[in-house]
Amino acid sequence: MQKIEGGVTTPIGFLAAHTAAGIKYEDRDDMAMLFSTEPCELAGTFTKNVVKAAPVLWDRQRVEEGRGVRAVVVNAGIANACTGKDGIRFCEETAEAAADCLNIDPLQVCVASTGVIGMPLPMDRIKNGVRSMAPTLSDSREAANLAARAIMTTDTHPKEAAVCLSIHGTEVRIGGMTKGSGMIHPNMGTMLSFITTDAAISKELLQEALSQVVSETYNMISVDGDTSTNDTCLLMANGLAKNEPISKEDDSFSIFVEGLLEVNRTLARMMAGDGEGATALIEAVVKGAPDKEGARKLAKSVITSSLTKAAIYGHDANWGRIMCALGYAGVEFDPERVDITIKSEAGELPLVENGVALSYSETEASEILSKSEVQILCDIHAGDQEAVAWGCDLTYEYVKINADYRS
C-alpha cells in the first residue's frame, strides 16, 4: 500500500465539482458534487442519533436498494435536520435536479447536508447550485480539493486522503474527503465523509469493509461528545480498476480493508486535530485491555474528558484527570497497575507507574504537551488488546465558536 497525494478524484472515473450557492455563507463555496462515470456499489454508515436528518434517511434507502449510485450532492450551512415532512422533499428535489442535469435516475443520487439544524433548505439556491456544478465536473486533483473545501463548516482546512493498492497485480485506488469540526462524536458514522474507489468489489464486502474500518476510525474520535443528527459516511466503488472482483474475505479483501483503513484513519485524525478551536490533536493509545471493546471505551473516555482536554490546552501534565477518565469508562481494571506516558515530537516521558506518580520534570512534560500532536499512552496491564482514539484540546475558541455559531 502506498499513500499518495489525492482525494475523491484519485480513483478512475470519479469527478468532482463545487460552487458558491449562497445557502448561508457569503463569499465562499458551499456546495460540492461527486459523480462516477459508471454505476457504483454503495456502502454507508450513518448516525445512531434518534433524531436523523432527512439526508441520512434518504441515503440509507439508497444503500439498501443498491441501484448503482452515480452522484452525491452536498451542501454546507444548513443541515436539513428537524425540518419535518419537508426534509425528505428537499432531498427528493435535490436528487431530481441532479438527475436531470446528469441524465441519470434520481434514485442514483445521494445527498448530504451539514450546518444549522431546524432551518429549511433554500431549494431554489440548491437547484441553481446543482445546475451550475454539473457542467464543471472534473477528475482533476484541484476539483477534488475544492470540493473538500466547499463542504467545510467550522473546519479550518480541507481534509483529503488517498492510497494506491495492488490487488493480484492490479492497481486499485481509494480516495476520500471529510469535514468536521463540531458536533463530532460519531456513533457508527461521522459528520460527513465521502470515500471513492475504483476497486471491483461486491456490495456485501464493501459494506463489511466500511463497517470494520469505521469502528476503528470515525467512531474513535470526538470533538465535543455530541453525536450529530447528520453523521454520514458513504463509500462508492465503481470497479474501473478492473481488478479481479473481490467476492470473499480473502487476501485481496484484507489488502482493500488495509487501504480503506489508512484513508479513513488519516481523515479521522485530521478531523479530530481540526476540532473546533483546537490547538492540538490528542491521540490516546490504550494497551493491555482485557478485550477490544474495553480498550476502545478506555481510549475514547480519555479523549472525551473535558478536564483532560483543558489540561492539554494548558500544557499541564495533569495525569490525575487521565486516571479519572479511565476510571469512569465503564471497564474494570486495577488502578494500581496503570502506567501512563506522554509523547510528542519533543520527546517521551513516563508520568505514572503502577498507578502512582513518578518523579518527572513538569517543565519537560509541559514542553511535550505544547506540540500540535500529543500522544497519551496508557497500559492497564489487564490483557493484550489495544485501541487508539483521537480528540483535541478544549479551548476558549471552542466556547467562542459555539456561543456565537448561529449569529
Place this chain on the structure above:
Amino acid sequence: MQKIEGGVTTPIGFLAAHTAAGIKYEDRDDMAMLFSTEPCELAGTFTKNVVKAAPVLWDRQRVEEGRGVRAVVVNAGIANACTGKDGIRFCEETAEAAADCLNIDPLQVCVASTGVIGMPLPMDRIKNGVRSMAPTLSDSREAANLAARAIMTTDTHPKEAAVCLSIHGTEVRIGGMTKGSGMIHPNMGTMLSFITTDAAISKELLQEALSQVVSETYNMISVDGDTSTNDTCLLMANGLAKNEPISKEDDSFSIFVEGLLEVNRTLARMMAGDGEGATALIEAVVKGAPDKEGARKLAKSVITSSLTKAAIYGHDANWGRIMCALGYAGVEFDPERVDITIKSEAGELPLVENGVALSYSETEASEILSKSEVQILCDIHAGDQEAVAWGCDLTYEYVKINADYRS
C-alpha cells in the same frame, strides 16, 4: 416541611469546626470537621469510578460496619486519590488523630478529601489541623457556614441547606453542606456532600432514603461530564430529635424522604449553578417519557451537551442542539412529536412544536436565556414519566480554570 436558614449544625447535637491547615491553598481555610454528640446511624453513596480515592474506600467500610460514627474530617486542596498504598494509611492516621482529640474510636471517624489527584497528603499539616479544630467545635450557625466555606475548591460560594419536618408531632431537622465545582458528573454520589439529621431512623431506612434521594438529585447534575474519583455523600442521623424511630416505609419515612430530597435538591442545584466558570444554572425538565430511567437519561443528556451549554452561554436559542442531545441519549422516541420551550424570570417561549421550529422572536429568546437560571422544557409525548436535571453553561472561564488548575 419548612425550609429554614441553616446547615450541618441545624439538627440537634451536631457541631462543626474549620481551620487553615495550609495543605495547598494559602490564606484560606481548607479543613473542616463535623462532630455528633451521640453515635450516628450512617448512610453513604460513593463514586462508581473504578479509580476510587482512599477516603472513599475508608468511608465505605465505615458505612458497612455501622459502628456509630461520630465525626467527619474533610480537607480541600489534595484529593488523596492515586496515592497507592499510602492512601489508606493517610485515612487511618487522620482518623486516629481525630479520635485522640475527640476521645472516640478511629473507626467512628469518616474522612473526605478533594483537590489535586496524585499528590500525597501532608500528614503533619492534616494532624495539626485536626488538633486545632477539635477544641473549636461549635453548634453555631456560623460554625456550619465556615465549615461549608472551608471545603470549597473552585466553588465561588459555600453551599448549605436545611429543613424542619414534623414526624408524628415531633420536630426533626435535616441540614447539609456540599461543594463542587469541577469534575462533577456524579454517578451514585457527588463530589462531597455531608448531611446531618437528628431524626431517629434505622440504618437500613437511612440508606434507602439516601439512595432514593441521590438518584433524583446529585446523579442528575453535571458540570463537565467527568465522574470524580472522590464523589462522596454521607448522611448521619443521631436520633436526638427523639421522634418515634422510623423503622418501616410508612408516612414518617415519606416525610423524612421528602425533607431529605428538599435539602439535597437545593444543594445539587447550587452545585450545578456554581459549576466552574458558570454564568447560568440550566434546568432541563423532560416530560412525556415512557419510563423514569428514560426521562432521566434525556434530561441529563441535554444538560451534559457541550454545544447546548455553549449556546446558553451565548444566549442563543439554538434548539437544534437540544434536539440533537435528546436524540443521542439512548432513548427511542419520535422526533416529530417533540415540543421544546425555554423559560426564565424573563418569560416563557415555545421554540419547537412537533419537532419543527415555531416562528418566535430571537430577541425574546435571547433575553430569556440571559438570566442566571434558565429552564429547558422538553415534552416528547411518549408516556407520562418526567425527570429534572441540572447543569451550567460552558464558558471561557471553565477552560481557563481547567487549563491552569494545578499551577
